[in-house]
Amino acid sequence: MNWTLNLVLLTFLVGTAFAMIMLKDLLAAAVVFSAYSLIMAIMWSQLRAPDLALTEAAVGAGVTTVLFVITIFRTVRKENR
Amino acid sequence: MPGRILIILFSAVGTVFFLGGTVGILRFPDLYSRLHPSTKCDTLGACSIIIALCLYSGLSADTLKLILIIFFLLLSSATCGHAIGRSAFKHDIVPWHKPGVKPLPFEGEEN
Amino acid sequence: MKKLFVILALAALGVVLLWVVGKMPEMGDSRTPDKTHVVPRYIEDGVKEAGAENLITDVILNYRGYDTMGEVAVIFSALCAVIALLDREKRGVSRSAVDASQVRSSRIVRVTVRILFPVIFLFAVYLILHGENSAGGGFQGGAVIGASIIVFTLVFTLIESTRDIPLTLRVILESLSVLTFLAVGFIGVFKGVEFLTYILPGLSPGVAGALRSQVFMMSIEIAIGVAVGAIFTSIVFAMIKEENFELEPHIPEP
Numbered sequence: 001m002n003w004t005l006n007l008v009l010l011t012f013l014v015g016t017a018f019a020m021i022m023l024k025d026l027l028a029a030a031v032v033f034s035a036y037s038l039i040m041a042i043m044w045s046q047l048r049a050p051d052l053a054l055t056e057a058a059v060g061a062g063v064t065t066v067l068f069v070i071t072i073f074r075t076v077r078k079e080n081r
Numbered sequence: 082m083p084g085r086i087l088i089i090l091f092s093a094v095g096t097v098f099f100l101g102g103t104v105g106i107l108r109f110p111d112l113y114s115r116l117h118p119s120t121k122c123d124t125l126g127a128c129s130i131i132i133a134l135c136l137y138s139g140l141s142a143d144t145l146k147l148i149l150i151i152f153f154l155l156l157s158s159a160t161c162g163h164a165i166g167r168s169a170f171k172h173d174i175v176p177w178h179k180p181g182v183k184p185l186p187f188e189g190e191e192n
Numbered sequence: 193m194k195k196l197f198v199i200l201a202l203a204a205l206g207v208v209l210l211w212v213v214g215k216m217p218e219m220g221d222s223r224t225p226d227k228t229h230v231v232p233r234y235i236e237d238g239v240k241e242a243g244a245e246n247l248i249t250d251v252i253l254n255y256r257g258y259d260t261m262g263e264v265a266v267i268f269s270a271l272c273a274v275i276a277l278l279d280r281e282k283r284g285v286s287r288s289a290v291d292a293s294q295v296r297s298s299r300i301v302r303v304t305v306r307i308l309f310p311v312i313f314l315f316a317v318y319l320i321l322h323g324e325n326s327a328g329g330g331f332q333g334g335a336v337i338g339a340s341i342i343v344f345t346l347v348f349t350l351i352e353s354t355r356d357i358p359l360t361l362r363v364i365l366e367s368l369s370v371l372t373f374l375a376v377g378f379i380g381v382f383k384g385v386e387f388l389t390y391i392l393p394g395l396s397p398g399v400a401g402a403l404r405s406q407v408f409m410m411s412i413e414i415a416i417g418v419a420v421g422a423i424f425t426s427i428v429f430a431m432i433k434e435e436n437f438e439l440e441p442h443i444p445e446p
């Protein structure tokens with residue numbers, strides 16, 4: 001397995017996870033979560049689990065993001081502190 | 082080997098477009114101008130790299146799949162750019178203009 | 193002070209976790225117990241015992257059949273929770289924000305979705321039906337079906353979607369997966385083998401690729417796919433519906 005590709009993907013994964021926690025704008029956090037799921041799907045297919053990659057891409061990047069965006073659209077966009 | 086040169090050429094073009102697109106997204110001032118580099122990434126950058134992959138894999142079933150990927154990529158990414166730009170326009174997000182320069186008239190048109 | 197304590201605690205936890213990861217056997221090490229006992233059993237007897245060529249499907253539906261049944265029940269109860277909170281949409285009355293606002297979706301987007309929707313749906317059906325022999329399966333296909341219908345609903349209107357996929361049909365389809373699981377399980381029980389056995393004595397021979405050995409598995413896959421698609425659709429419909437559509441849709445401030 002290509003360790004440079006894995007290193008880059010894992011770096012991006014940690015970066016998106018941190019960004020997701022730090023962002024105060026929830027819509028931006030939902031978009032970053034979609035990117036996180038996409039990287040995770042690539043990781044699964046790298047680890048030779050195409051079934052999981054399909055699930056992650058369809059549910060994580062597709063359906064969950066739509067549900068988050070609808071929820072944000074219905075409630076508030078900013079996280080208040 | 083002409084084939085290998087073509088492969089290198091197409092991947093290099095794709096990488097250059099991706100680099101330029103990323104720099105553009107980071108540097109441009111507002112949403113409308115950022116849409117321009119981001120869609121360039123998807124269409125020209127990704128499509129050049131996939132064409133390079135087509136040439137690399139030769140005449141096989143993979144090439145057909147890659148050509149289908151190009152088709153769907155062009156269709157969906159261009160539509161996405163259009164939808165984002167239109168929705169921003171409908172929500173009255175005013176385009177950026179250089180300070181001190183008189184902006185072009187901006188008004189929402191019907192449909 | 194409190195922050196410092198939290199950071200120290202997290203750092204200590206991270207060190208412990210990294211230390212444990214360092215002790216773990218390397219990925220793909222052939223001497224670990226799962227490679228010496230479990231994997232050979234799956235590879236050698238999976239097709240005979242479970243009946244599908246794709247070993248992942250064998251594991252998901254047969255060796256770990258209870259897990260899958262639990263997952264399906266979890267998704268179904270998630271739908272129940274959403275409906276208990278938000279109520280279902282009313283046909284012809286409930287509209288989405290797109291219907292309520294004056295702005296229609298652009299013609300370019302509508303044409304693109306009209307081209308893409310059948311292709312996505314076809315891919316979903318392929319995933320469901322071909323799950324026994326290649327990557328994919330009921331859950332993945334169902335998720336793709338749900339995503340395609342969500343795209344259709346977001347671009348076209350909720351009114352059109354609820355007309356094409358009526359509520360009465362979805363109520364039946366949503367409960368299909370759990371029902372099919374129980375039915376197939378109890379068929380095995382009545383034939384005198386364990387719950388959730390797909391290779392029944394005297395009924396299907398258990399040869400890879402033969403349709404008769406796959407008929408139960410196939411029915412479960414189709415039921416899971418259809419039900420997951422219907423459940424995702426129903427959740428999204430319940431979430432985007434709006435009854436008082438005279439109101440302008442709430443536009444988040446930029």
